[in-house]
Structures are given as C-alpha cells and as structure tokens.
Amino acid sequence: MASNAQGRKRGATPSRDRFRDGNVPNKRGVDDTDNLEVFCRMTPYSGSHPCLEIIDENTVRSTPPPSLNKRDGGTYQDRVYEFNHVFDESDTQQAVFQTSAIDLVQNLVRGKNSLLFTYGITGSGKTYTMTGKPTEQETGILPRTLDVLFNSIENKVDKCVFYPTGKNSYEIRSRVLANVERFKLAKQGQHNVNKDIEIRFNERARVDGYNDDYLCTVFVSYVEIYNNYAYDLLATEADGRTPKKRDIRQDTAAGQTFVENATEIEVSNADEALETFLKGEEMRRVGDTILNKDSSRSHSVFTIRLVMALYPTSSDLPYPEQDPTKIVVSQLSLVDLAGSERAKRTFNVGDRLAEAGNINKSLMVLRQCIEKLRKNQKHGSLVETVPYRDSKLTMLFKNYFDGSGKIRMIVCVNPKPDDYEENLNVLCFAEESQAVRVAVDSRKLPSPGAGINDANRPPVPRRFFSRWNYEVDTVLKNSDIVQMIKSPLTENFIIDDMYDEGTVEHLKEVYTRRKQENEINQRNMDYALDEFDLLLRNTLCVADFNALRVEELTREKEATERFISTLTAENKQIKREMNSMAIRLREYEIEDDNQVLMEHQLRQGRKKDQEKFRSNVEALKTLQDLCNVQSPSVAALAKNFGGHQDGNEKAAPGRGKVTTTTTRVHTQITMSGQRGRETEPREQKYGNAAKQEEGILANAVPYFNPKYGRRSKSATRVIDHQPANRVPTGTVMQPNMPHGAKRVTQPRTSDLRQASDYILTHQELDRRGNVATSILKYLDPTRRGTTAIHQYGFPVPGSSAVSVWDMYGHLLDRCEQASAIGEETSTDNMSDVFDTPSVKHEPALDQDKFNMRF
Numbered sequence: 001m002a003s004n005a006q007g008r009k010r011g012a013t014p015s016r017d018r019f020r021d022g023n024v025p026n027k028r029g030v031d032d033t034d035n036l037e038v039f040c041r042m043t044p045y046s047g048s049h050p051c052l053e054i055i056d057e058n059t060v061r062s063t064p065p066p067s068l069n070k071r072d073g074g075t076y077q078d079r080v081y082e083f084n085h086v087f088d089e090s091d092t093q094q095a096v097f098q099t100s101a102i103d104l105v106q107n108l109v110r111g112k113n114s115l116l117f118t119y120g121i122t123g124s125g126k127t128y129t130m131t132g133k134p135t136e137q138e139t140g141i142l143p144r145t146l147d148v149l150f151n152s153i154e155n156k157v158d159k160c161v162f163y164p165t166g167k168n169s170y171e172i173r174s175r176v177l178a179n180v181e182r183f184k185l186a187k188q189g190q191h192n193v194n195k196d197i198e199i200r201f202n203e204r205a206r207v208d209g210y211n212d213d214y215l216c217t218v219f220v221s222y223v224e225i226y227n228n229y230a231y232d233l234l235a236t237e238a239d240g241r242t243p244k245k246r247d248i249r250q251d252t253a254a255g256q257t258f259v260e261n262a263t264e265i266e267v268s269n270a271d272e273a274l275e276t277f278l279k280g281e282e283m284r285r286v287g288d289t290i291l292n293k294d295s296s297r298s299h300s301v302f303t304i305r306l307v308m309a310l311y312p313t314s315s316d317l318p319y320p321e322q323d324p325t326k327i328v329v330s331q332l333s334l335v336d337l338a339g340s341e342r343a344k345r346t347f348n349v350g351d352r353l354a355e356a357g358n359i360n361k362s363l364m365v366l367r368q369c370i371e372k373l374r375k376n377q378k379h380g381s382l383v384e385t386v387p388y389r390d391s392k393l394t395m396l397f398k399n400y401f402d403g404s405g406k407i408r409m410i411v412c413v414n415p416k417p418d419d420y421e422e423n424l425n426v427l428c429f430a431e432e433s434q435a436v437r438v439a440v441d442s443r444k445l446p447s448p449g450a451g452i453n454d455a456n457r458p459p460v461p462r463r464f465f466s467r468w469n470y471e472v473d474t475v476l477k478n479s480d481i482v483q484m485i486k487s488p489l490t491e492n493f494i495i496d497d498m499y500d501e502g503t504v505e506h507l508k509e510v511y512t513r514r515k516q517e518n519e520i521n522q523r524n525m526d527y528a529l530d531e532f533d534l535l536l537r538n539t540l541c542v543a544d545f546n547a548l549r550v551e552e553l554t555r556e557k558e559a560t561e562r563f564i565s566t567l568t569a570e571n572k573q574i575k576r577e578m579n580s581m582a583i584r585l586r587e588y589e590i591e592d593d594n595q596v597l598m599e600h601q602l603r604q605g606r607k608k609d610q611e612k613f614r615s616n617v618e619a620l621k622t623l624q625d626l627c628n629v630q631s632p633s634v635a636a637l638a639k640n641f642g643g644h645q646d647g648n649e650k651a652a653p654g655r656g657k658v659t660t661t662t663t664r665v666h667t668q669i670t671m672s673g674q675r676g677r678e679t680e681p682r683e684q685k686y687g688n689a690a691k692q693e694e695g696i697l698a699n700a701v702p703y704f705n706p707k708y709g710r711r712s713k714s715a716t717r718v719i720d721h722q723p724a725n726r727v728p729t730g731t732v733m734q735p736n737m738p739h740g741a742k743r744v745t746q747p748r749t750s751d752l753r754q755a756s757d758y759i760l761t762h763q764e765l766d767r768r769g770n771v772a773t774s775i776l777k778y779l780d781p782t783r784r785g786t787t788a789i790h791q792y793g794f795p796v797p798g799s800s801a802v803s804v805w806d807m808y809g810h811l812l813d814r815c816e817q818a819s820a821i822g823e824e825t826s827t828d829n830m831s832d833v834f835d836t837p838s839v840k841h842e843p844a845l846d847q848d849k850f851n852m853r854f
C-alpha cells in the first residue's frame with residue numbers, strides 16, 4: 001500500500017459532539033457504514049478582508065466582511081465549520097491528491113467503487129483541483145489518478161479482449177475475434193498526441209492491493225450533465241460538434257445507475273486515458289462569465305473502470321476465460337460539478353442564465369437528497385423519499401448513496417469578501433453532508449480457486465510465471481531433444497531365412513536389452529528433465545525477480561536523483577541567499593562601524609559642547625555677579641550726587657529681565673533687584689577685575705579723532721554722559737576720555753550748552769538679547785546741522801540702534817526747547833528720556849550718518 005494512503009495525515013473524523021444533529025461519527029467496521037467525507041480547499045487570496053480563515057487542519061472560520069448585513073437587516077456572525085481535512089492556500093496539488101484521492105485509487109485496484117466530486121461556487125477552484133495544469137506543481141487529481149492506477153495494476157491483457165456491452169457490463173471476445181478487433185483498431189491509425197500530454201508531469205506514486213490472480217484492462221468514459229441532460233463527450237452527432245445525448249438507467253442486477261451506451265474507450269496507459277479525457281474536454285460546455293472566464297457550464301463525470309477477470313487455470317497463454325459472470329468491475333468517478341452562481345453577480349442573460357438556473361437547480365436537488373438522507377438515517381426509517389430522480393446528477397450518484405461505493409467531496413472556497421454569502425451556503429451544506437452515512441462497499445474479489453495458492457506462489461507477479469509456464473510446457477517439452485532421446489537404437493541384423501532362429505533370438509535379446517536401457521534412459525531423462533524444468537523455472541523466476549528488483553532500484557535511483565537534484569537546486573538557492581546575506585551583513589557591519597564612529601564623534605562633540613557650556617556658564621555667572629551689583633560708575637556717581645542715586649535706582653527696576661552678552665554667550669540672566677545694594681568701593685568689591693578694567697581703559701584706543709581732539713585740547717568742555725544703569729561689560733575696547741571730562745549720569749542743559757563735546761555711553765539690548773554698548777560723540781549739541789557723530793564700541797545690529805538715535809534726537813530737542821524758553825530741563829526729565837526709550841522722535845542726524853554704524 002502506498003505510504004500516503006495508509007500513513008497520510010487524515011483529518012481526525014469529527015467527534016460525536018462536533019455534529020450539531022447528533023449523528024454518530026465515522027466508525028468503520030462497527031456498523032459497516034462510513035461517513036461521507038468532506039475535505040475543504042481554500043483558494044489563494046491576497047486581497048483585504050478575507051472572509052474565511054483556517055483555524056487548524058480541520059476547522060475553518062467564516063467572518064463577515066465589514067458592514068455586510070443580512071437581507072433582513074440583521075448582522076452576520078462569525079461561524080466555525082469542521083471538516084475531515086482543510087487544505088490551506090499553500091497546500092500543493094500533490095498534497096491534495098495524496099490526502100484526498102490516492103486511497104480511492106487503491107479502492108479501485110482492490111475492486112471497489114468510489115465517487116469523488118468537487119463542489120463550490122463558480123470560480124472557487126473546482127476544475128483547478130480536479131484537472132489542474134500540465135506542470136508538476138499544478139497537475140490535478142485526475143491525471144495523477146490515472147498515473148497511479150497504471151503504476152499499480154499488473155497483468156494487463158491486450159486490447160479488445162474485453163468489450164463493453166453498453167448496458168453496464170462487459171464480455172470477453174475469443175482470441176480470434178480479439179485479434180480481428182485489434183487489427184481494425186490498428187488500421188484506424190495513430191493520431192497526433194496532444195501537446196499537453198507530451199509535456200505533462202507523470203506521477204510516480206503507486207498503490208498496492210492489486211490482486212495478481214486477475215487479468216485486467218481499463219476503460220474510461222466521459223459524460224456531462226448539461227441543462228439536466230446527459231451527454232456523451234466521447235461521441236458526437238453527425239455534425240461532429242454536438243455530443244450525443246444519453247439516458248441514465250438503473251442496472252437492477254448490479255444495483256448501479258449508469259449512462260446507457262456511453263462510449264467507453266479502452267486505454268493501455270495513462271497517456272491514452274488522458275488523451276481521451278482531453279478529447280472529451282473539447283466537447284465540454286465551458287463559458288466565459290464575469291466571475292470565471294473558463295466557467296464550467298455543466299457537471300462533468302469522468303469514469304475510470306477497471307475490468308478484471310481471473311487468470312486461466314490452464315498453462316495456456318494468459319487469456320481470461322470467456323465467462324462474463326467471472327468478470328469483476330470497479331469504478332472511480334471523478335466529478336467536476338459546475339459552480340453555483342447568483343444571477344445578480346454574473347449578470348448572465350440568455351443561454352448562460354438558463355444554464356445557471358439548471359446548475360443551481362441540480363445542486364439544490366443534490367442538497368435536498370443529502371438532507372433527506374440525513375433525516376431518514378437519523379430516524380432510522382424512510383421518513384421522506386430522497387428525490388434522486390429530480391435531477392440527472394443525483395440519479396447518476398444514486399447507487400453511491402445506496403452503498404455501492406465510497407463518497408468523498410472536496411469543497412472549494414474562495415475567501416474573497418464578495419463570495420461570503422454564497423460560501424456560507426456551500427460550507428453549511430458541506431459540513432452537514434458529513435453526517436450522511438453510506439454503506440461500505442464490502443465486495444471481495446472472488447478467489448482463483450484451485451491452482452496456485454499463496455504457498456506455492458513465486459515471488460514475482462503472475463504475468464511472469466504464467467509466461468514461463470506456457471513457454472516451458474509448450475516449447476521445451478515438445479522439443480527434438482526429448483524425441484531424440486526417446487528414439488530406439490538400431491543395429492543391422494540380417495536374417496537369412498525364415499528358420500534363422502538364432503538371429504531372431506539375438507535380435508529379440510538386443511531389443512529387450514535396448515528396451516530396458518531405453519526405459520532406464522527415459523526415466524533418467526525424465527528425471528533430468530524435471531530437474532531441468534525446475535531449475536529453468538527457478539532460474540527464470542530469479543531472473544524475473546532480479547529484473548523487477550532492478551526496475552524497482554532504477555525507479556528508486558531515479559527518485560533519489562530527482563531528490564538530489566532538488567536538494568542541489570535548493571542548496572544552490574540557499575548558497576545564493578547566503579551570499580547575498582553575507583553581502584548585506586557586510587553592508588550592515590560597515591554601516592554599524594560608521595554609526596559607532598559617528599556616535600563617538602557626537603559624544604566627543606557633546607563633551608566639547610558641554611565643556612564650552614560649562615565655561616560659558618561660569619563666565620555668565622561671573623557676569624551675572626557683576627550685573628547683580630551696582631555699576632561702579634553708578635557707585636561713583638552716587639558718591640557725587642548722593643540722594644540722586646536712589647531716584648535713579650527706582651527708575652531702573654521696570655526693565656525686568658535683560659539678556660546680556662559680552663563674549664557671545666547667549667544666556668538669560670536676571671538683573672532685577674540687587675543693583676542698589678552695592679556700597680563697597682569698586683576695587684574692594686571686584687579686586688583685580690576692577691583694576692583690570694581700569695587698566696584696559698587706560699590702555700584703550702582713543703575714542704576720538706585727533707583731528708577734532710586738537711581743537712578741544714585746551715578747554716574742559718567734554719561732557720561724558722554715562723547713564724546710571726550701565727552694565728559693566730569689561731569689554732576690550734574702552735574709550736580713553738580726555739582729562740577733565742565731566743562725567744554725568746543726567747546732563748543738565750547748562751552742561752550741554754557749555755560743552756564743546758558731548759559723549760554718550762549708551763546701552764541697549766539687540767534683537768538677540770545681547771547688551772550692545774554704543775559710545776556717541778556729538779559736537780556742539782546746541783547747533784543743528786553742523787554735527788559730526790562718531791561711534792565707537794561694539795557692533796550694534798542696525799534696527800536696535802534706531803532707538804539710540806531716537807533718544808538722542810529727543811534729548812537734543814528737549815535741550816533746544818529748554819534753551820528756547822530759558823528753562824533748565826530737570827534732571828528727572830532728562831532721566832526719563834533715557835530710561836523710557838519708547839518716546840518716538842525723529843533722529844537729529846541724516847541717514848548717511850545712521851549708516852555709519854557697523
């Protein structure tokens with residue numbers, strides 16, 4: 001037995017409680033009935049929202065597509081279906097054959113009947129499963145079945161020995177008639193072999209169980225049920241295009257339904273059988289529908305019949321006895337049902353619509369038959385008549401349901417959401433079908449009776465030893481050697497007269513002696529012949545056995561070679577993958593190294609930044625400390641102006657947060673509050689820092705142009721205006737003030753009038769929050785139009801400087817106004833000018849001057 005037939009992983013038969021209707025599960029041999037077996041196959045689907053999902057090798061779950069409601073407005077629920085086995089999308093045609101069909105081939109060679117049919121909605125893969133395509137991966141059940149059958153049967157007789165009567169029976173022709181028929185067949189000539197067959201894949205598996213005591217031959221027939229009529233796909237009407245219509249009859253004697261006069265073609269190998277199938281396929285009605293471009297419009301039934309007869313008991317050339325009652329027929333029907341389809345999905349009209357109607361009707365009758373069978377079996381009596389006769393399809397299947405063979409269904413489903421509702425019907429029906437119990441076909445092949453029994457059976461197939469027997473018996477035993485040995489030895493005797501008694505006596509003696517010798521020789525010869533006969537038969541047996549063994553080993557070798565070549569190919573593939581993985585790995589490693597390097601650099605950069613940040617924070621801290629104490633210049637002024645300082649101090653707090661930078665550090669620092677508290681002398685408070693600042697001031701670049709400096713050397717007319725809230729910056733460039741310059745925090749109008757030079761040290765925040773210090777020199781502030789302004793100090797961004805000029809212009813205006821009315825501008829007022837720079841005023845200098853900033 002083929003390993004797969006016995007050892008295949010068949011789905012566990014559903015347990016008792018798995019069936020909703022409480023049917024007894026499959027228990028072979030207990031009650032001589034068997035459950036109808038159902039296998040489910042899922043079509044590959046790559047779209048979104050598959051409506052079916054495989055849970056395990058026996059279970060499928062259906063899930064409604066999103067937002068699909070029942071016609072009554074209700075919602076669908078998830079449902080689970082259980083089958084003998086479920087094939088997922090990755091299961092190959094080979095796997096499907098091994099699991100669902102190879103044991104049916106074994107049934108066939110053992111003389112039993114089986115029916116295998118595919119069921120499902122249109123486009124679900126029924127034809128693909130049954131027939132497939134010529135490649136190894138896609139060869140379907142039918143071609144594989146034929147291969148396995150011919151790999152497994154022995155003792156095939158020549159063609160035309162058996163012949164079908166057309167009434168579900170066979171007869172045997174005489175040798176002469178068989179020869180005549182063969183001659184006629186040969187005269188019909190060879191036709192071109194179908195291309196698909198030339199390139200097709202051959203299944204090499206075989207099953208055991210063939211009874212060697214039988215001679216056999218194979219017949220195939222192919223019919224379709226179209227629009228509820230049976231058509232013979234192997235015979236056409238006179239037009240050569242329309243298949244012949246046939247009737248379905250019941251053979252009461254054999255208990256079988258059959259297609260009357262269906263053409264049965266005798267085939268001697270799988271290729272011939274397949275050729276016949278393809279010939280019939282050309283006749284089969286297939287149409288192009290929206291849902292399947294090669295949609296089967298009929299139910300097709302391909303029947304393989306194995307016709308067997310016992311070996312003759314005589315040692316004649318192998319030829320069956322001409323006794324039709326000793327013929328045994330087993331059959332396997334492979335049925336590709338047309339798919340159910342909803343008209344509203346296919347938009348079929350005309351013939352297609354009528355076909356669809358008939359397809360759906362026949363499938364509905366099949367369903368009803370199964371339901372009624374189930375009901376009857378449940379009640380244990382004939383509660384309802386099973387409507388087999390309502391459709392040709394069910395009429396043809398009737399004998400299987402009546403127990404003349406095994407029934408198996410492969411239900412094909414496509415998980416696409418559009419098929420959801422139809423799939424529910426299919427799955428429901430398929431699951432419930434499993435509850436139907438069918439009587440087991442318990443027929444046994446009649447034993448050969450007298451003759452060779454298991455004890456004296458040579459270890460080679462019957463066809464071998466039958467041939468030697470015939471050859472040894474009919475050829476060797478009648479050979480000349482035997483005759484020659486048997487011939488008496490002769491001697492020349494001359495008898496002189498009738499009274500020559502001496503010679504006669506001598507002759508008598510010689511003959512008697514020779515007769516005795518001959519008898520001894522004959523006995524010896526017979527003995528030797530028997531010995532030789534035995535030796536010969538044994539030698540022939542051993543030779544045949546060895547030949548078989550060689551054949552088997554050759555097959556194994558070929559299989560091993562194929563396996564090795566597959567492994568080699570896989571090996572190469574794996575090597576290729578490994579190489580590409582190694583390349584990828586190298587790339588990853590390089591990338592990894594780069595990343596490590598980058599990470600290292602980043603870490604270094606971060607470290608540097610942190611160090612820089614730390615040093616900046618320290619610098620800022622120092623700066624903050626400096627800012628948080630009273631400006632030394634303010635301190636100095638406080639000394640000069642006494643009580644004024646407090647007033648100035650009060651004017652400052654409104655500024656709140658000030659961001660300052662002198663060494664390009666952008667950090668916010670708070671300057672509120674502490675300024676007024678500084679009372680210690682600057683040197684005392686800042687020590688070296690203050691001294692350093694002054695040193696820098698002393699050595700700084702002169703702030704004024706010597707050209708102008710020359711004119712003002714003799715007079716002390718310089719007003720050094722340093723507002724009270726100046727932030728000590730410790731900047732490198734510091735102006736060198738002429739000796740005698742009058743430093744004021746709030747200039748009076750009288751000071752300005754008397755002054756020949758006016759120098760303003762102004763501070764403000766630029767857009768980035770840096771403290772920008774500007775030193776402005778203005779000559780003769782009382783006379784407009786003759787001014788010359790120079791700016792020294794730090795770069796000041798353009799826009800932020802406008803406010804300086806605004807303020808300055810404002811100051812001048814105020815001075816002029818004051819002088820015009822003969823009043824002194826109050827210091828408080830002047831202080832306002834500087835402390836509230838929001839006062840808008842046209843600057844007292846032209847745009848060119850303004851552009852002198854850098």
Ligand SMILES: Nc1ncnc2c1ncn2[C@@H]1O[C@H](COP(=O)(O)OP(=O)(O)OP(=O)(O)O)[C@@H](O)[C@H]1O
Pocket residue numbers: 042043044120121122123124125126127128129292294295296297337338339340412
């Ligand atoms: N398991 C599968 N793997 C790959 N292709 C498949 C599979 N099942 C079906 N197909 C493809 O789906 C298409 C429809 O399949 P098929 O003709 O077998 O459907 P069907 O059920 O016989 O339809 P209909 O009832 O209309 O005849 C075909 O092109 C077939 O090759």
